[in-house]
Amino acid sequence: MQAPDDADRRLLRHLQASCDLSIPDLAEKAGLTPATVARRLSKLERSGVIQGYEARIDYHVLGYEVEVSLRVTLDKTQTNAFDMFIAAARKIPEVDEIQTFLGRVDVRLNVLARDMAHYQQIYRTRILTLPHISDIEALMLLSTVKNSEGLPL
Numbered sequence: 001m002q003a004p005d006d007a008d009r010r011l012l013r014h015l016q017a018s019c020d021l022s023i024p025d026l027a028e029k030a031g032l033t034p035a036t037v038a039r040r041l042s043k044l045e046r047s048g049v050i051q052g053y054e055a056r057i058d059y060h061v062l063g064y065e066v067e068v069s070l071r072v073t074l075d076k077t078q079t080n081a082f083d084m085f086i087a088a089a090r091k092i093p094e095v096d097e098i099q100t101f102l103g104r105v106d107v108r109l110n111v112l113a114r115d116m117a118h119y120q121q122i123y124r125t126r127i128l129t130l131p132h133i134s135d136i137e138a139l140m141l142l143s144t145v146k147n148s149e150g151l152p153l
Contacts, residue, residue, distance in 0.1 A: 004049065007032060009153045011040055012049070016150035019053045056149070059096075059112055066113040066140070070127065071105040073135040081132040082106070092126045105137075 004012065010030040014021060021029070027037040044050045059067075074081050082100070089095055089109055097110035111127070113119035127136070 004044070007036075008040055008044060008049075011037065011044070012151070013153045015050070015053075016153070063114050064112045065115055066119045068111045068113070068119060069139040069141065070109040070111060071137045071139065072107040072109060072130075072133055073104060074106045074132045075134040076106075076132075078132055084131045085133070088130050092122070094122050094126075 007030065011026065011032075014026055014029045023034050023037050023041075026041075027034040030037065032040075041050065072085075074085055076082070078084075085107065086098060086100075089098055089107070092111075094112050095109050096112050097108075099108045100106065101108065109127070111119065111122060113122055123138075
């Protein structure tokens with residue numbers, strides 16, 4: 001696919017702001033016809049620029065008040081340590097994000113819990129039983145200063 005042009009970028013900006021806009025509403029905001037918008041969205045989806053549409057859910061409203069980032073260093077002396085750790089971590093429902101890194105820290109897990117007692121239970125019964133952990137550091141989230149979900153288009 002060729003690089004997105006100005007019209008594509010306008011569409012993407014408006015979609016980032018509100019992914020539930022109808023094609024006619026999106027066309028009006030972007031200054032294009034609905035047929036053009038439909039064609040361009042289809043092209044952006046096929047090329048993988050748009051990977052999907054999703055609802056953003058405020059986990060606080062659902063009662064999850066604690067967010068902890070765990071930086072994990074793995075014992076990589078075992079073959080497949082990464083794969084085994086990640087496969088087991090994926091099974092923990094309260095782990096909402098898993099990232100891998102190069103450097104001293106191998107993996108970061110983001111854990112959501114209702115309260116500190118719930119987090120402690122998750123940590124003791126699920127996190128500490130994950131395979132191949134060499135070191136683990138917990139960082140408790142106090143506040144989110146900036147969370148930019150969109151790209152600067």
